[in-house]
Amino acid sequence: MQVYKAPLNDMRFVLLDLLDAGQLVKLPGFEEATPDTINSILEEGAKLCENVLHPLNRSGDEHGCTYENGVVRTPPGFKDAYKAFVEGGWLAMSANPKHGGQGLPELINFVFEEMVCSSNLAFGNYPLLSKGATALIEVHATTELKSRYVPRLIEGRWSGTMCLTEPQCGTDLGLIRTRAVPTDSGTYRVTGTKIFITAGEHDLSENIIHLVLAKLPDAPSGTRGISLFLVPKFTPRADGSLGPRNGVMCGGIEKKMGIHASATCVLNFDDAEGWLIGEPHQGLKCMFTMMNAARLGVGLQGLGIGEAAYQSAVAYAKDRRQGRSLKGAAEPAATADPIIVHPDVRRMLLTQRALNEGARALGYLVALNLDIARKHPDAAKREEADDFVQLMTPVVKAFFTDCGSLAANLAVQIHGGHGYIREHGMEQYVRDSRIAQLYEGTNGIQALDLVGRKLGQHNGRLLRRFFHPVTAFVEEHKGDERMAEFIEPLAKGLDRLRNASLTIAGRGLADPEEAGAAATDYLKLFALVAVGYMWARMAKIALAENGGGDDGFHATKLKTARFYMARLMPETSSLFAQLMAGKRTLMEMGADEF
Ligand SMILES: Cc1cc2nc3c(=O)[nH]c(=O)nc-3n(C[C@H](O)[C@H](O)[C@H](O)COP(=O)(O)OP(=O)(O)OC[C@H]3O[C@@H](n4cnc5c(N)ncnc54)[C@H](O)[C@@H]3O)c2cc1C
DSSP states (O other), X not given: OOOOOOOHHHHHIIIIIISOGGGGGGSTTOTTOOHHHHHHHHHHHHHHIIIIITHHHHHHHHHOOEEETTEEEOOTTHHHHHHHHHHTTTTTTTSOGGGTOOXXXXXXXXXXXXXXXXXXXXXXXXXXXXXXHHHHHHHHSOHHHHHHHHXXXXXXXXXXXXXXXXXXXXXXXXXXOOEEEEOTTSOEEEEEEEEEEETSSOSSSSEEEEEEEEBOTTOOSGGGGBEEEEEESEEEOTTSSEEEEOSEEEEEEOOOSSOTTSOEEEEEEEEEEEEEESSTTBHHHHHHXXXXXXXXXXXXXXXXXXXXXXXXXXXXXXXXXXXXOTTSOSSTTSSSOBGGGSHHHHHHHHHHHHHHHHHHHHHHHHHHHHHHHHHOSOHHHHHHHHHHHHHHHHHHHHHHHHHHHHHHHHHHHHTTHXXXXXXXXXXXXXXXXXXXXXXXXXHHHHHHIIIIIITTGGGGXXXXXXXXXXXXXXXXXXXXXXXXXXXXXXXXXXXXHHHHHHHHHHHHHHOHHHHHHHHHHHHHHHHHHHHHHHHHHHHHHHHHHHTTSOOSHHHHHHHHHHHIIIIITTHHHHHHHHHHTOSHHHHSSOGGGO
């Protein structure tokens, strides 16, 4: 059975003990974000997720969205849940107070989003898209468009979409065929077909604001010729009320593997009125504001579902009785022992747990840096934090979603054959988690982003934002005996990562296929070291707090840290060997030999 309780203790540990989120109150605009406020927000958020969103997860999957003559209906209960969500101000939490937001740190929003993704990933897509659309409009649109659209998006009365994909164009956006023609009134007429558009049509909000990539008549070819347009479903009047229906219609929804309650739409734009955002032909740059935010959000989907899968698997492993402990019966009075006694079941549970808790620490660190990048009064600190976020965005997106999918599969495995049966809900986690590895740029594309763009950016400056603190941490704790079991594997992983970075940078310059051949292994190596760094930092705190005893939370944290270092970090060795093998074994076979 799917079970979920927000892991508030672990969230608090990461926020307050590890990252000292209390420091946020010193940043201008965040004066209210005291630890007490953070705590009470998270407690309220947990109630909404556990009591409103989670109960709709199975039924939403079973029922799915429905389509009839251009109208899309979300599953029963979703409208009320969305109402509770927006009335609770959850969409407004980190939004700009100028437009009606609460202006709280993104970090708090991140923690809440993790809970949403654990409870009901499909539901979470609706606010995720709205948040991204709001951010894009705030950064790139004119003052008039901002004041017309942003407040209503923040209120949740209107919702947002991102419209990139077309039948012939997925990863390669240079192939876009949707056209935008200027009119005398200064707006544009947008015509074309977009597919796979999440939340493209639904019954949760009064209006839907589409952010659409299209080409102007004089556009240069390829990605340099893409412009961005805001196309509302209903064109608002000057007083903000809904005007006439615009020329955009939903042509159908996809039948798909998972996230059945998230509407995936075909949208037909037929001379729809649109407003240009940003400069002509510069649309992709603007869209990246939304895509980067969404990539982190999709990373959280991986973490969220990983946590839910773990909790469900633990509950089952304590309940299901099969066989006896290898050391002799653990519960002789019972007919059999619970399967949690078996080392192999523990291997699976601990893999889920160590990846979840490590990813949580890394993900929240990235969110903290998002806040610093936006609010710190010192420009150098802002730049440093922004570099870190940019570097980590593909890592969070790809690694967290790979881990989420792995955790969901492990949950099925722990349930045995029952995991394969629909009733238990584990197969839903497998189906729902799978999409996160694909959308917002496939994980292969994230790896190329890391290797091809982030690695060499500003002469390696982004990379140094990571290497310097990790190296300093390793140096500082080298002689500390109690930390040795954490520092030694971290130091080895870091060495491999440093060597791999130099090798790829060198080989990639001479032959880009070498960089492409190493990319996915490199991203995973990077992620394992980054998460290892977070585990070493958490172990340090746990050691200090635990004082060598067994105080429950901290003692358990140390055990999980040990598992990560001893059983997951060693994969950095095989990844290093794989990527050092170079491109030859991938590229020497001709296409006709496959
Ligand atoms: C449920 C769902 C919701 C979605 N929501 C949205 C949405 O809201 N808005 C939107 O615009 N889109 C959306 N998408 C589309 C999604 O972002 C794309 O499917 C995704 O980016 C991949 O594009 P594609 O499917 O065309 O695959 P392709 O681009 O055809 O890629 C196929 C394979 O080739 C690989 N590949 C392609 N190019 C390269 C390259 N240069 N180097 C290495 N490998 C490469 C890919 O990694 C992949 O493995 C959604 C898709 C789904 C299924």
